[in-house]
Amino acid sequence: MTDILSELRWRNLIHQVTDEAGLAKLLSEGSQSVYAGFDPTADSLHVGSLLPLMMLRRFQRAGHRPVALVGGATGMIGDPSGKSEERNLLSADQLEKNVAGIASQVQSFLDSDGDNAAQLVNNFDWMKNFSYLNFLRDVGKNFPVGVMMGKESVKSRLTSEAGLSYTEFSYMLLQAYDFVELNKKLGCRVQLGGSDQWGNITAGIDLGRRMGTPQLYGMTSPLLLTSDGRKMGKTERGTIWLSAERTSPYEFFQYWRNVDDKDVMTCLHYLTEIDREECESLAQELENNAGAAVAQKRLAEWLTQLVHGDAGLKSALNASQILFGGEISDLSDKELTQIFADVPSKELPKSSLEGEGLWVVEAFKTSGLVSSNGEARRAVQEGSAYINNQRQQDIDYKLTRADLASESVMVLRRGKKKYALLRFV
Structure with a gap:
C-alpha cells in the first residue's frame, strides 16, 4: 500500500474531505473499495470525466479497489447540480446505448485483473427492483427534507426562474442510496467526486448513518477549470x-x-x-x-x-x-478535414479529374492560393507549389484521381504555410 493522500496533496487534488484523519486511518488499514459515479448523458465521456477517472486509477495503483458506477437509473432523471434548468429526459434506448459506451471507456482506464481489480456497476441493477412505495418506506423515511433543502444545488434552483421539479429533487436521494447499496454489496466506504458533488456525497454519508452502515467517507477534487474560470474541454x-x-x-x-x-x-x-x-x-x-x-x-x-x-x-x-510539410498518406476525408479545419476549401466536380485531368495551374487558381494563371505558373516553376505536400514543378501536370489525398480531398500548398483544400464531389 502506498500513501495515496500524500500523492493527492502535492498534486492539489484534495478539495474537501469529510474526515481526513478518519479517512487516512481507514486507507492505512488495507485495501479499500473506492467509488466514483459517471452520468450517462452521452455515449462517450468527455474531458471533464478524466479527473474522476484518474482519481480511481490513482487509488487502484495505490493498492485500493476502484468501483466505477454508471448511473443507468440516476441518468433517467439527471443531476441538477450546477445546472440552471432541467435536463431533457433520455429515452430508454438512448440511455442503454450511453451506458454501454461509457462502460467500455471506463474499463480501458482501470485494471480488471488482480486482487484489487476494478469493478463496474450500474445503479439501475438495484433500483429496478424497487417499487415506488417500497423505496419511500425503506429509504425515503431515512432522508430528512431539511438535508435536501440545505444543499446548494437545491437552493440555487429553487430560487431560479426555472425552478426545480420533483423528479430532479429526488435525484439526491437516489444517488445517496447508491453509497448505501455499494457499502452493503462491496463494502465500499469511500466516494470520490468533483467539488460540485459535495452535497450529493455528504447526503449519501448521512443516509448511510441513518440506515446503519459503518462510517462512510467522501472526498472531492477541484473542478477542471481554466485560469479564467471556464470549464476545460470546450472549444x-x-x-x-x-x-x-x-x-x-x-x-x-x-x-x-x-x-x-x-x-x-x-x-x-x-x-x-x-x-x-x-x-x-x-x-x-x-x-x-x-x-x-x-x-x-x-x-x-x-x-x-x-x-x-x-x-x-x-x-x-x-x-x-x-501541417509542417510531412507526408500525407492513409488518411480519411474526416481526418484531413479536422487537420485543415481552418483552411479555405473549394468544391469541384469529381469528373474534372477524369480524362486528361485538371491542369495544375487551374487547380491553384481555383483554390484561391493564387489570383491568376500567371501567378500559378510562377509558383510551379519556382518550386513553391505542392500537391499533398509533394512539390510539383511540371507546368503541364494534370491532376487525376491518383492525386487525391483521401476519398475526395486534395491538399494544395503554396510556400511553407499557405494551404487550401480542393474537394471533389
Whole structure:
C-alpha cells in the first residue's frame, strides 16, 4: 500500500474531505473499495470525466479497489447540480446505448485483473427492483427534507426562474442510496467526486448513518477549470470527447498541445501520472522557455496515449507533422478535414479529374492560393507549389484521381504555410 493522500496533496487534488484523519486511518488499514459515479448523458465521456477517472486509477495503483458506477437509473432523471434548468429526459434506448459506451471507456482506464481489480456497476441493477412505495418506506423515511433543502444545488434552483421539479429533487436521494447499496454489496466506504458533488456525497454519508452502515467517507477534487474560470474541454467546435469517433486523436492531441501556459501545470498535476520530479522540471522549463511548449507537448502525448493508445498517438503525431510539410498518406476525408479545419476549401466536380485531368495551374487558381494563371505558373516553376505536400514543378501536370489525398480531398500548398483544400464531389 502506498500513501495515496500524500500523492493527492502535492498534486492539489484534495478539495474537501469529510474526515481526513478518519479517512487516512481507514486507507492505512488495507485495501479499500473506492467509488466514483459517471452520468450517462452521452455515449462517450468527455474531458471533464478524466479527473474522476484518474482519481480511481490513482487509488487502484495505490493498492485500493476502484468501483466505477454508471448511473443507468440516476441518468433517467439527471443531476441538477450546477445546472440552471432541467435536463431533457433520455429515452430508454438512448440511455442503454450511453451506458454501454461509457462502460467500455471506463474499463480501458482501470485494471480488471488482480486482487484489487476494478469493478463496474450500474445503479439501475438495484433500483429496478424497487417499487415506488417500497423505496419511500425503506429509504425515503431515512432522508430528512431539511438535508435536501440545505444543499446548494437545491437552493440555487429553487430560487431560479426555472425552478426545480420533483423528479430532479429526488435525484439526491437516489444517488445517496447508491453509497448505501455499494457499502452493503462491496463494502465500499469511500466516494470520490468533483467539488460540485459535495452535497450529493455528504447526503449519501448521512443516509448511510441513518440506515446503519459503518462510517462512510467522501472526498472531492477541484473542478477542471481554466485560469479564467471556464470549464476545460470546450472549444469553438464543441466538446472534446474521449471517443475517437466523436473527437479524433489528432483533435484531442491538439487541444492539450494548445493549453494555455497558465493551465498546463495544473493539467499535468491533475490528469497525468508524470512524477513530481519531472513535473518540477517541466515547470522550470515553462518559466525559462515558454515558447517551446515543452510542457504542453508532454501533456498532449501522455494523455493521447492513455486515451487512444499507441496507434492513436502515432496517428495524432503524424497528422501534426502534415501541417509542417510531412507526408500525407492513409488518411480519411474526416481526418484531413479536422487537420485543415481552418483552411479555405473549394468544391469541384469529381469528373474534372477524369480524362486528361485538371491542369495544375487551374487547380491553384481555383483554390484561391493564387489570383491568376500567371501567378500559378510562377509558383510551379519556382518550386513553391505542392500537391499533398509533394512539390510539383511540371507546368503541364494534370491532376487525376491518383492525386487525391483521401476519398475526395486534395491538399494544395503554396510556400511553407499557405494551404487550401480542393474537394471533389
